[in-house]
Amino acid sequence: MFLEFFIWGAWFVTMGTFLGMNLQASGAQTAAAFSTQSFGAIIAPFIIGLIADRYFNAERILGILHLSGAALMFLMFRSESFGVFYPAVFMYMILYMPTLALVNSVSFRQMSDPEKEFASVRVWGTIGWISAGLVISYLFHWDSVDGMARGFLKNTFLMASIASLILGLFSFTLPKTPPKAEKGSQVSISDILGLEALKLLKDKNYLVFFISSILICIPLAFYYQNANPFLAEIGVSDPTGKMTIGQVSEALFLLLLPVFFKRFGFKTTLLIGMIAWVIRYTLFAFGDAEGGLWMLIVGIALHGICYDFFFVSGQIYTDSKAGPKIQSAAQGMITLATYGIGMLIGFAIAGQVTDVYLNADGSHDWNSIWLIPAGIAILVVLFFLVLFKNEVLSKKTEPQPIKR
Structure with missing residues (x-):
């Protein structure tokens, strides 16, 4: 591992x-x-x-x-x-x-x-x-x-x-x-891609969550593609080492996830995760390698909230909605939608935006670049806030710290 x-x-x-x-x-x-x-x-x-x-x-x-x-x-x-x-x-x-x-x-x-x-x-x-x-x-x-x-x-x-x-x-x-499967056993493309789980989209709440999951991957793609080049270009020392703060944060906030579920509920937990994307990119937009370095460090450290509070929570929510018969299919579907479709769209947009704000001297207008995913995240927050109705997950589907 x-x-x-x-x-x-x-x-x-x-x-x-x-x-x-x-x-x-x-x-x-x-x-x-x-x-x-x-x-x-x-x-x-x-x-x-x-x-x-x-x-x-x-x-x-x-x-x-x-x-x-x-x-x-x-x-x-x-x-x-x-x-x-x-x-x-x-x-x-x-x-x-x-x-x-x-x-x-x-x-x-x-x-x-x-x-x-x-x-x-x-x-x-x-x-x-x-x-x-x-x-x-x-x-x-x-x-x-x-x-x-x-x-x-x-x-x-x-x-x-x-x-x-x-x-x-x-x-x-x-x-x-x-x-485990027998060599001669039949398997359909629908089974492999988890298409049987598409029936979950008939549930309005899950449909809103599903669309939000795809859209929030656009800001996520900006982080994966641009964070390290951004830190390196503006002169932050040891940028790759500093970015490991995000993984430490991810591990710590995973332990806090059950507490937030219990105290604030599922909808609020997801909203906190999406709002964290807005705060993170705003900090990136206005931070720098000197007096504003603390803003960049905080932005990196928010990775735990950004990822755990939305994506891990989303996996738990999907599991609770699917039921035992299509649990695997449902997880396959949400993974395909986010890391497949959502990230493809996100990387395409991030690439185009990065080229648009390329300066003549080879540097980038990072302030404008980071404000765009921040704006997209705000729109996703408003979409989810207005259309998603809060639900109470059953105790058996509440997150446990050991499940990662």
């Missing part, structure tokens, strides 16, 4: 900065590179549902995917143009996104009580992501002004390649996790 998320955190956070500084990529090209995550999320259910769940042990396909990913990551390290880089990152994300489900499958199948045991394993994923950022900023200084000027950011892909190679080989030593 540590290696799984160390690999992702080793390159994904700094990719926007690398593309702009090393490959002179435009905002639209950078958006296209980040959008590969969405394509991977859309295609992943087919790989899991049609192949991994029926023909191969989970630990073996996990190993094959990471070994293949190591080769693609090395190609990204050697890329000297966006034309060479993009096909490699596209293929890599097609292979990597299914591993997020596979590593969970291997974990769950070895546990007698996943609800109690999984948290102590999954937390190492968060530690892995944080460790990657700390290594980049404070051990190798690849994202320092001197490091970026000398092109050292490309070494993040080499580090990820080595970690992927290690995990690929290590995966074959994991406990055997054979497929």
Whole structure:
């Protein structure tokens, strides 16, 4: 689990900065590179549902995917143009996104009580992501002004390649996790994509939440694509290391989520999460690397509220509405809608906005760039506030700190 998320955190956070500084990529090209995550999320259910769940042990396909990913990551390290880089990152994300489900499958199948045991394993994923950022900023200084000027950011892909190679080989030593489904069993595209859960959209409240989930992914895409390049461009030291504050915050606010559910209810909790996006981007718009650095740090630290209070709460809400028969299908549908459709739209808009506010000297008008996702988040807040009617979740679906 540590290696799984160390690999992702080793390159994904700094990719926007690398593309702009090393490959002179435009905002639209950078958006296209980040959008590969969405394509991977859309295609992943087919790989899991049609192949991994029926023909191969989970630990073996996990190993094959990471070994293949190591080769693609090395190609990204050697890329000297966006034309060479993009096909490699596209293929890599097609292979990597299914591993997020596979590593969970291997974990769950070895546990007698996943609800109690999984948290102590999954937390190492968060530690892995944080460790990657700390290594980049404070051990190798690849994202320092001197490091970026000398092109050292490309070494993040080499580090990820080595970690992927290690995990690929290590995966074959994991406990055997054979497929549960019979090889000859029939599976429909509807089952794989969770389309049976579309019946939930007949519920007006859930429809409002579903649309809000897609729309709030637009501001989320701005953060993934622009946060690291923004911090680096305005002169914040060790930007990747400072961004790990967001992951620490995510872990802490997850523990507070049950308290907010109990005290304020589901609707208010979601609204707090969406309002946090507005505050975060407003702080980014007016903060700077000197006297306004505290605004940037607070904006980064709000990641826990932004993510946990909306996306994790949304997963819990979806589970409560679906019922046991279509629980898996419903989770698949909301994941496809957010990380697939929502993020694709978000990255496309973020790329265009970044190009529009590009100055003649190569810098950006970050104040204007960040106020746009802040404005979008305000509109989503108003949409959700007016149309969503508060509901009380049953006790069995209330969030527990161990579920992550």
